[in-house]
Amino acid sequence: MLADKGYDGDAIRDALLVQGILPVIPPKSNRRAPANCDYRAYRDRNRIERMFNRLKQFRRIATRYDKTASSLGFLYLAAAKLWMPSFVNRALVFCPANSFT
Structure with a gap:
């Protein structure tokens, strides 16, 4: 379980x-006797939390207007919109312009 310092008890x-x-x-x-922590695994928590914060920039997701299971389409659209710029930038790096001729 990945958790922040607030759950250190x-x-x-x-x-x-x-x-x-x-x-x-x-x-x-x-803490007097600090417990061990796998900080490499803890980094994943930060990445997941940042992803949720980016998704919450879309007002409909942040305010929870769509509460039904059938309305997950907007969540999929928001995730795709966030994913596309990184995908396009990565694809341009790996596909030089001369490879299409």
Whole structure:
């Protein structure tokens, strides 16, 4: 489980370990005995959180006007709009202009 420092408590860590879940939670700065944390795995949490923040820039998603399962189309459109610039830029790098002739 990836979580932020707000969930750094012995009770939460123990409950997760009992259920067989490995907690990846960085220790608080004021913790007397800091617990170990896999910071490489913790970076993934940051990437996921940034992705959700980009999706929330679309007002319909942020305010939850579409609450039904059939209205996921707008979420797909928003995700595609965010994904397309990186895809096009990557495709131009790998396909030189002379390769089409």
